[in-house]
Amino acid sequence: MEDNEIGYTNLFQVLANYAPLLGHFMSSGSEEVGATSDDSLAMLESVLGVLDFNPYDLVTWVKGHNGIWAEDSIVQTSGNVYGMLNYALYSVRSEIHFADDIRTIELTVPHTIEGVTYTYSLDIYVLNGIFASGSQVWVDGSTIEVLDDGLMLDNTQAWIEGATLMAGDFDYFLYNGAEVYNIATTYGKFKVEDSHSLNEGTWLTLHAVDDGEPAANVTVIIKNAKGDIVFQGVTDAEGKIRVLLIQYSMTSQGKDDGFNPYTINATFESGVETMDVTLNESYMDLTIEGKEESDMGAILAVVGVLVIILLIVAAVVVMRRRK
Numbered sequence: 001m002e003d004n005e006i007g008y009t010n011l012f013q014v015l016a017n018y019a020p021l022l023g024h025f026m027s028s029g030s031e032e033v034g035a036t037s038d039d040s041l042a043m044l045e046s047v048l049g050v051l052d053f054n055p056y057d058l059v060t061w062v063k064g065h066n067g068i069w070a071e072d073s074i075v076q077t078s079g080n081v082y083g084m085l086n087y088a089l090y091s092v093r094s095e096i097h098f099a100d101d102i103r104t105i106e107l108t109v110p111h112t113i114e115g116v117t118y119t120y121s122l123d124i125y126v127l128n129g130i131f132a133s134g135s136q137v138w139v140d141g142s143t144i145e146v147l148d149d150g151l152m153l154d155n156t157q158a159w160i161e162g163a164t165l166m167a168g169d170f171d172y173f174l175y176n177g178a179e180v181y182n183i184a185t186t187y188g189k190f191k192v193e194d195s196h197s198l199n200e201g202t203w204l205t206l207h208a209v210d211d212g213e214p215a216a217n218v219t220v221i222i223k224n225a226k227g228d229i230v231f232q233g234v235t236d237a238e239g240k241i242r243v244l245l246i247q248y249s250m251t252s253q254g255k256d257d258g259f260n261p262y263t264i265n266a267t268f269e270s271g272v273e274t275m276d277v278t279l280n281e282s283y284m285d286l287t288i289e290g291k292e293e294s295d296m297g298a299i300l301a302v303v304g305v306l307v308i309i310l311l312i313v314a315a316v317v318v319m320r321r322r323k
Helices: 010-028 034-038 040-048 057-063 296-322
Strands: 066-071 074-077 085-092 095-098 105-113 116-124 126-133 136-140 143-146 151-154 157-161 164-167 172-175 179-183 190-192 197-210 219-223 229-234 240-251 254-256 262-268 271-277 283-289
Touching: 066 074, 074 085, 085 095, 095 126, 126 136, 126 143, 136 151, 151 157, 172 179, 172 197, 179 240, 190 197, 190 240, 197 262, 219 240, 229 240, 262 283, 271 283
Parallel strands: 066 085, 074 095, 085 126, 095 136, 126 151, 136 157, 143 164, 151 172, 157 179, 172 190, 179 197, 197 283
Antiparallel strands: 105 116, 197 240, 219 229, 219 262, 240 254, 262 271
8 A cells, every 4th residue: 555645534625625715705794695604614514515513523523533454464554644544454364565654633724804815734643553453463664642651562463663752641552462673773662461571672683704704604693682593594695694683671570681692603514613692772783703713723734734745765874773
């Protein structure tokens, strides 16, 4: 879904397009307008083509109205703009790739009174950002500015990278098995229920080098400070691996920062190399090098050959002297 306006109503468009005309009619005192000229609601009903319009119905409408509804779906968004909605996106058992901004929109409405045009601003808010249940969610570079909760995640895995969360209530609300990685993302207030966690993540890129060259197929094992193996694999053709690790976790019990330092073991042809690293940034690059193969073995081999040659020569000399 790309480049859509989601959640706008005819009411907003009427306000923007017809307010000068309505204001002129209502202030002109013209008899042609009749009974509706002194009744702004009646005039609005006339333009909208509806009867018995109740402004309070708008609240009910917003509460029951979502922008994008995804169920058992794969959704990718970019370039969309969101209007007055309960949730910008509501997903169930879906895969979501979200790259939109959700912001407060200022609608400028002109209004004419006795031939003079005035303008006033109407702020259009989204109540909540994204709700996801039993889903996988990736948010990339988004700004989410809403009145209530930014991300409400139920039994959902999520990776939120490069985003800015500005919710009126909770930026993150996690419950019922939700597991979230927060990467280079700014947020404030959060709520984590039960034993689920909001993890501050680090993308670690490890370069394996042997004899000054990238080392492919090097086996790498990474353990956290708790002794848990969090990664096991081999370097690619460029001698690299990239892995997402946890700096610390925010849980219902508080902050868990017992993951650092991490221990990295890399198995080169020359042997196993070990290094420790403390994660404290969103993106980190490290290099681990294999030992240079020692020339001592070759030297000893040459010396051995020379010794044998000298022994043979000495034996030959001794035998000749006996003759």
